Amino acid sequence: MLVVAAALSSCGTEAPDQGGKPPAQVGYIVAQTSSVPIGVTLSGRTVAFETSEVRPQVTGVIRKRFFTEGSTVRAGEPLFEIDPSLYRAAVNQAQANLASARATADAAQVRADRYRPLAEMEAVARQDYTDALAEARTAKASIAQNAAALDTARINLRFTTVPAPISGRIGRSLFTVGALASATQAEPLAVIQRMDPIYVDMQQSAADLTALRRRLAEGGVLPGSTEVRLMLDSGAAYPLPGTVQFSEVTVDQSTGTVTLRARFPNPDDLLLPGMFVSAMFDQAADPNAILVPQNAVQRDFDGSAFVMLVGPGNKAVRRKVTAERTSGANSVVTAGLRKGDKVIVQGLNGLRQGTSVKPVPSSSPQKVAPPREGEQQDGRSGAGSGTGGGH
Structure with a gap:
C-alpha cells in the first residue's frame, strides 16, 4: 500500500533534478532569420536649396528699396532702384x-x-x-x-532696377537708400535663400562608407532605403521624411568624412539654413540577422553578450553571441545563433549552464493552480494563499 501511495503522489509531477528540486519552467522562442535594416545616425546641417546674392550690375546711388526685410520675394520682382x-x-x-x-x-x-x-x-x-x-x-x-x-x-x-534673381526669403538690406552701389563692390545688396525644399548635408566616416560598399559588393548585405528622418537639435522629431540625393566623391582631408546630401520638404519654413540636426536612415539591410528580445541578451563583465538556450536533454546552455545594435524592442544578433535554436526569454533569473529546465513556448499562457481547500478562509490567511498559488 505504501508503494501504491508513493506512485500516486508522484503522478503528474515533473522529475526532480539532482538537487531534488523540480526543473524551472522557462519560456523560449525559436530563432528565425529575417532581413533587418542597418540604421545609421549621422550629424548634419541644413543648407538652403538655392542661395543668391543680390548684386548691382551698374554704379549709382540707391534711390528706392521696394521689399520688406525678411519677406518672401519672387524671381523678377524689383528690389532696388539705382539713379537712372x-x-x-x-x-x-x-x-x-x-x-x-x-x-x-x-x-x-x-x-x-x-x-x-x-x-x-x-x-x-x-x-x-x-x-x-x-x-x-x-x-x-x-x-x-x-x-x-x-x-x-x-x-x-x-540694370538700374535690381530684380530678385530667384524666389525665396530675403534677408536684411545691407545697403540703405542714398548709399553708393558699385558693380565691383564686395558685399551684396541683400541675400535671398530658397528654403522649400531644403538640403541636409550629413557627414559619414569614409572608413564606414567603404566597408559598407564592400559588403554590398560581396552580397553580405542588401541596399537599404533612401528615406531619411530628422531629429532637431531640441530633441523633437521633424514630421516630414526626406530622401538621400547623392554622396560626394571626395573625402574631406581634415575630418576623413564624406558628405551625403538629403532633400526634405519644408513648407512651413521650420528648418532654417545652418541648423544642426541628426539624420537617421536605413543604409542597408542584413538578410541573415536574428531578432531576439533585448531582455534575453545578457552581458558578461567584459561586455560580451550571451544568451541562454534550451540544449539537449532540456539543459540550459550558455552561448556567446554578437549583438551590437538594436531594432525596436529586439537585439539584432549577427553571429552565434542558428536558425531553429531555442532561445530562453523568460525565467532567466538564476539560470545557469547545465540547469534542468522545463521549456515552454513564450507565447503559452502561464498555468496557475487554484488554492487548496481550507487555505483561504478569511483575510488572516492571505499570505498562505499567495504561497499556495505558486504551486
Whole structure:
C-alpha cells in the first residue's frame, strides 16, 4: 500500500533534478532569420536649396528699396532702384548716334549707286566708284556699331532696377537708400535663400562608407532605403521624411568624412539654413540577422553578450553571441545563433549552464493552480494563499 501511495503522489509531477528540486519552467522562442535594416545616425546641417546674392550690375546711388526685410520675394520682382539719370542720357545719346549713322549710310549708298553706271560708261574713274562703294559699306557697319551701343545703353538702364534673381526669403538690406552701389563692390545688396525644399548635408566616416560598399559588393548585405528622418537639435522629431540625393566623391582631408546630401520638404519654413540636426536612415539591410528580445541578451563583465538556450536533454546552455545594435524592442544578433535554436526569454533569473529546465513556448499562457481547500478562509490567511498559488 505504501508503494501504491508513493506512485500516486508522484503522478503528474515533473522529475526532480539532482538537487531534488523540480526543473524551472522557462519560456523560449525559436530563432528565425529575417532581413533587418542597418540604421545609421549621422550629424548634419541644413543648407538652403538655392542661395543668391543680390548684386548691382551698374554704379549709382540707391534711390528706392521696394521689399520688406525678411519677406518672401519672387524671381523678377524689383528690389532696388539705382539713379537712372546718367543711363537714360546714355540711351538718348546712343539713339542719336544711330540716327546719324543711318543718315550717313543712306547718303553713301546713293552716291555709290550714281557712280555705278558712270563707271561702266567710263564717264568717271572706276576708282571713284570703288571709293564710293567702300564708303557705303563703312556707313552700314557704323549703323551696326551704333545699334550695339544703343542696346548696351538700354541694358545698363534696365540694370538700374535690381530684380530678385530667384524666389525665396530675403534677408536684411545691407545697403540703405542714398548709399553708393558699385558693380565691383564686395558685399551684396541683400541675400535671398530658397528654403522649400531644403538640403541636409550629413557627414559619414569614409572608413564606414567603404566597408559598407564592400559588403554590398560581396552580397553580405542588401541596399537599404533612401528615406531619411530628422531629429532637431531640441530633441523633437521633424514630421516630414526626406530622401538621400547623392554622396560626394571626395573625402574631406581634415575630418576623413564624406558628405551625403538629403532633400526634405519644408513648407512651413521650420528648418532654417545652418541648423544642426541628426539624420537617421536605413543604409542597408542584413538578410541573415536574428531578432531576439533585448531582455534575453545578457552581458558578461567584459561586455560580451550571451544568451541562454534550451540544449539537449532540456539543459540550459550558455552561448556567446554578437549583438551590437538594436531594432525596436529586439537585439539584432549577427553571429552565434542558428536558425531553429531555442532561445530562453523568460525565467532567466538564476539560470545557469547545465540547469534542468522545463521549456515552454513564450507565447503559452502561464498555468496557475487554484488554492487548496481550507487555505483561504478569511483575510488572516492571505499570505498562505499567495504561497499556495505558486504551486
